[in-house]
Amino acid sequence: MNGDSSIVLEGRKLNRQFGFGRNRFFAVSDVDFVFRSGEIISIVGESGSGKTTLAKMIMGLLKPTSGEVMFRENPRSLRTKADREEYWKSVQGIFQDPFSSFNQFSKIQTLLLDCINLLKLKLSEEEKMNMMREACGFVNLEFDELYNKYPFELSGGQMQRLMIARIFILKPKVLIADEPTSMIDACSRATILDMFLKLRKQNDMIIVFITHDLGLAYYVSDTIYIMEHGKIVERGNAATILESPVHSYTKRLLADVPKLKEAWDLG
Ligand SMILES: Nc1ncnc2c1ncn2[C@@H]1O[C@H](COP(=O)(O)OP(=O)(O)OP(=O)(O)O)[C@@H](O)[C@H]1O
Numbered sequence: 001m002n003g004d005s006s007i008v009l010e011g012r013k014l015n016r017q018f019g020f021g022r023n024r025f026f027a028v029s030d031v032d033f034v035f036r037s038g039e040i041i042s043i044v045g046e047s048g049s050g051k052t053t054l055a056k057m058i059m060g061l062l063k064p065t066s067g068e069v070m071f072r073e074n075p076r077s078l079r080t081k082a083d084r085e086e087y088w089k090s091v092q093g094i095f096q097d098p099f100s101s102f103n104q105f106s107k108i109q110t111l112l113l114d115c116i117n118l119l120k121l122k123l124s125e126e127e128k129m130n131m132m133r134e135a136c137g138f139v140n141l142e143f144d145e146l147y148n149k150y151p152f153e154l155s156g157g158q159m160q161r162l163m164i165a166r167i168f169i170l171k172p173k174v175l176i177a178d179e180p181t182s183m184i185d186a187c188s189r190a191t192i193l194d195m196f197l198k199l200r201k202q203n204d205m206i207i208v209f210i211t212h213d214l215g216l217a218y219y220v221s222d223t224i225y226i227m228e229h230g231k232i233v234e235r236g237n238a239a240t241i242l243e244s245p246v247h248s249y250t251k252r253l254l255a256d257v258p259k260l261k262e263a264w265d266l267g
């Protein structure tokens, strides 16, 4: 990754509170980040550390209690439909719970067509069909068997693949992948990772992996953010963080992957 690549997304003192009265707490607390074109980032933390909450704020699916997201160096606006379409054409997510990610009343064909229409290209019906077929083929889904179905008729793994097919169509500038491969078997996991990396190469896509797995984070990313109780407690170059972690929480996470170097054969 090039050190002076342009900044695409930036978070400034992002906070998110949940609960009321005595139960109020910060799920995300004063989080700053800078994502540059082509960068691969991992956000690593234990369950409940606030990763999905942060991801949803970045995606614009959850309103921050305070703080700001900057998109291409301007404050992000999601006020009008055009603003939202423009943002979601560029910033896309794959979420842990695929069941909540789709409108359950739209058929698969409609979900994919909506995506194609976001691109605002002049395409014939046939070209659109071909694009949907190609995207499904990429993630090993049979478009002809699925197009007339509803999301609730799909398995969890099929739904995650469908989310990835959307990424293939949209080719966003930023992809937020919240534990995307949990429902996908190891073989297609490698294919999907490969596709993400290809998209990064082709159009400098930023990939933000959200994971518990510091080993995976080290293997794939340029930059790692370590998150504990809603705060980023350590951040930096992936190799530096793994070789000389500073924060005690990072050290503890590392202790959970004692065979990391051996596992990836890194000597
Ligand atoms: N809508 C909500 N209302 C109230 N509390 C919430 C809500 N969403 C998340 N939380 C709480 O905020 C904290 C952070 O949750 P979050 O889902 O962001 O964690 P996470 O790091 O993604 O965890 P996991 O690794 O298990 O997915 C948790 O304590 C969770 O219970």
Ligand SMILES: [Mg+2]
Residues within 6 Å of the ligand: 051, 052, 053, 096, 178
């Ligand atoms: Mg989560």
